Amino acid sequence: MQILTKGNLTDKLFSLYNQLLAQHGHRKWWPADTPFEVALGAILTQATSWRNVEKALDNLRAAGAFTPEEIDSVSQSALERLLRPSRYFRMKAQKVRAFVEHIKARPMPLMFTQDVPELREELLSIYGVGPETADTIILYAAGKPSFVVDSYTYRLFSRLGWVEGNYDYAKLRALFMDNLPHDVDLFNEYHALIVGHGARVCHKRTPNCQECRLRTSCAYYKASEEQMSG
Ligand code: SF4
Structure with missing residues (x-):
């Protein structure tokens, strides 16, 4: 798996986070009491x-x-x-x-x-x-800062055009660990937002791009628009 995104990854990750937060609001995670x-x-x-x-x-x-x-x-x-x-x-x-x-x-x-x-x-x-x-x-x-990635993360970041190639847990996690402050609340919310986005909008088979705030910067959306127009 390769990271394709260039430039200031910290800014880009925060920008993506803010867009997800604007779309879904704060999520309450993880669903457990102990x-x-x-x-x-x-x-x-x-x-x-x-x-x-x-x-x-x-x-x-x-x-x-x-x-x-x-x-x-x-x-x-x-x-x-x-x-x-x-x-x-x-x-x-x-x-x-x-x-x-x-x-x-x-x-x-x-x-x-x-x-x-x-x-x-x-x-x-x-x-x-x-x-x-x-x-x-x-x-x-434990409430300690270790970023969680999963198949939702991989799907979203592949579609956005940030990564290509086979899913590589360590590389995908390093994208967050190396470019974000190690903040428990941020990591907690960010992972929850990605999962929420994958479950509600960026579905596996048919992503609901018309409902998605990320579409202007999404490679998958741009490619499907180009295909439709011609
Ligand atoms: S625009 Fe479509 S493919 Fe891209 S992230 Fe949004 S829902 Fe997923």
Whole structure:
């Protein structure tokens, strides 16, 4: 993946942020009440929709298996049953179990005393925690500045013409980490706005460009206009 945008990337990223904010307003994220619930959601949302995650979280809540201690006392087959709506539920049950095992020895408040690089390294060492999950936990559970990117980010930035080539999580994250102040509120809101824009306007199959404030600077929109006119 290559970054195509030139010039002052900090200014450009802030300009994009302001346009997204003007379009969608402040988003309230992440949808969870406790740091552990953030981590659970971040693991369960891998390769599935948030709607399915909510069903699995509801199952856990209803079964009284919603804290690390409660999950620890549930059998693996029962955990799999509760997580069934979240797809790949066997693997996800193993991942949740691995996370719970880890925080038994290293409770989250203790892990969260570390700076971002060390915390990220520790999270990435846990089975089932990849970069997106680790950054979600760091930003939304620990409240520390680690930018989260995802397929919505890649889709938006590809269409805008900022990047080209295959999705590369590390490179896309570096675009934000290297060019924005490391501010938790900014990172929190920016990621939420990108996800909101992808879910509401810049849809996967048919983006709703007429409703989009970014269209005057969007490569995808310009190309589709040119195609239509001739
Ligand atoms: S103009 Fe269309 S393709 Fe471009 S960002 Fe907006 S919705 Fe997406």
